Amino acid sequence: MSKNTSIRNSMRRARIATEIVISALIVGLGGYGIYNAVNKTTELGSADVSDASDIQIDMTQPVTEAFDPNMTIYENTPVSTKDKFKGDLILVNNQHEYLGGNEDLVSINNENKNQDEETFIVGNDFNMKILRCVYQPLISMTRDFNKATNYDDLVVIGGFRTTAKQQELYDADLESTGKDYSTKVAKPGHSEHESGYAMDFTTSTTWDYDGTGKYEWINKNCWQYGFILRYPEDKTEITEIQYEAWHYRYVGVPHAFYMYTNGLCLEEYIDTVREHPYDGEHISFTDGNNIEYEVYFVASDDSSEMTYIPVPSDKKYEISGNNIDGFIVTVYVNEEKAPAEATEPEAPTEEEPSEASTEAEGSVDDSDSETTTEEAEEETSQASEN
Ligand SMILES: [Zn+2]
Structure with a gap:
């Protein structure tokens, strides 16, 4: 493909x-x-x-x-420059700290109770949380996994994690290895789990998820739901993280498709997009469901509070920060812009800089981000995760 x-x-x-x-x-x-x-x-x-x-x-x-x-006719849309640290495509790793906050989180188990149809994944306790925008793709993927394999034993053992919790895991790993760095646990402030975009899977039958056998279905199909296997075996030198069969990251369908079919990890993809700026060639591709996309990069205007981002005036698009130096625009080439989007305010507020770019924001519930003792206990049980 x-x-x-x-x-x-x-x-x-x-x-x-x-x-x-x-x-x-x-x-x-x-x-x-x-x-x-x-x-x-x-x-x-x-x-x-x-x-x-x-x-x-x-x-x-x-x-x-x-x-x-x-x-295509383009128009400039203003976005808060600080929003380059937000969105589905932020790169969080040892070099690039997660600077978000106010994540819009849901408890997987609580949300499962609100579903009309049966669900086939649980959090290992009620405090297992992920971003609200990641929940439905996760439910769809695991429902289809169940249809394809009849397996129903998937458990999320790692979801959103506070920086304090990350520090705890990091310190524990250094202590156990005697080293001053870790390839198992990301530095505090540098874990995707702190963003709510990442999940670690295990199974209730073996309590060990290696992505083999019937679970290979997930690796082959997760792009359809916007997920990537974040730390592949052949990219450890780039990610600086050991192979993790169980760690999935939400990036959105077009990007997950592109990375999967081109064999890129997120670090490589972010570099690739940067090589395709607005005023150069854009990345153009059609995914496995025949949906056509265009993707391009717009550098952030770091001298200004606002960055003006060229976007198509009549097509659906999404904007995400890359957490480094700018924004990634995703154009849905065959989809017209919704009428509501056409009347968007000229200068969006920080809470709502542009549509879709920062789904991670939205409503703020501080009580959600508290780490509970229960959560801490559960997370310590899986030491080998980032
Ligand atoms: Zn993980």
């Missing part, structure tokens, strides 16, 4: 990303109207800028056919 995943030139002219004025010129001729999208840059210097002002009028075609569907 990776062979089908291609990066193609997405028909945009080179332009200066930070200074863009985009306008659409509508030409009406007799009974026909011809649309032409005209991209203007306020700074010259890009090779093809002269082409941008060409207006081609085809009098023989009605408007619907004359309009080039590949010509």
Whole structure:
């Protein structure tokens, strides 16, 4: 499938990303109207800028056919620059600290009680929490896993974890190995578990999850639900974390698909996206369900409170920070922007910088992030997790 995943030139002219004025010129001729999208840059210097002002009028075609569907019109949407530390695609590892907070968490077992259909995964206690936006994909994946294998023994043994809890696990690992670093437990502040995007699986039959046998179904299919196996066996030098068959991370379907089919770990994917900025070639691909995506990078404007992000004016898109130096825009090429999105406020508040980019935010429930004794006890039982 990776062979089908291609990066193609997405028909945009080179332009200066930070200074863009985009306008659409509508030409009406007799009974026909011809649309032409005209991209203007306020700074010259890009090779093809002269082409941008060409207006081609085809009098023989009605408007619907004359309009080039590949010509995307972009507009700038303002996002709080600090939101680069939030979103489905944040890279959290030894180099990049998790700076979030106010996670919108749910208890897996509590949420299971609210489901109409049967669920096939539990938290090992009621304090096992993950981000609200990760819960439904998890339930869908494990339901389909059950349909495919008849297995119903999956348990989440590691979910959201406070930094204090991470410190405890880290100290315990250093003590047991006598080393001054750990490849088993991420540094406090540097664990994906602190974000709520990660989960560790085990099984209630063996209390050991190695991802083999029938459980291989999960590794092959988890992208369909937006999950990746975060610490693969062949990427330990890049992730700096030992192979963890049980640790899954939510990143969203398009990105999970791309990483899975191209054999990339999250570190590599974030680098790959950075090589595809807005004003260059975008990553374009179609997933296994024939949904077409475009992905590109926009550097954060660290000198300003707000970063202006070029987004398609008429297509569905999502924005996520990468937790390092900018934002990743995901365009759903064949989906039109919902009407509600078109009337979005010009300057979103910090709580709501843009749609979908920071699902992790939302409502704040401080009581949820307290570590309980029960939780602490349960988590200590699995030492070999990040
Ligand atoms: Zn883990």
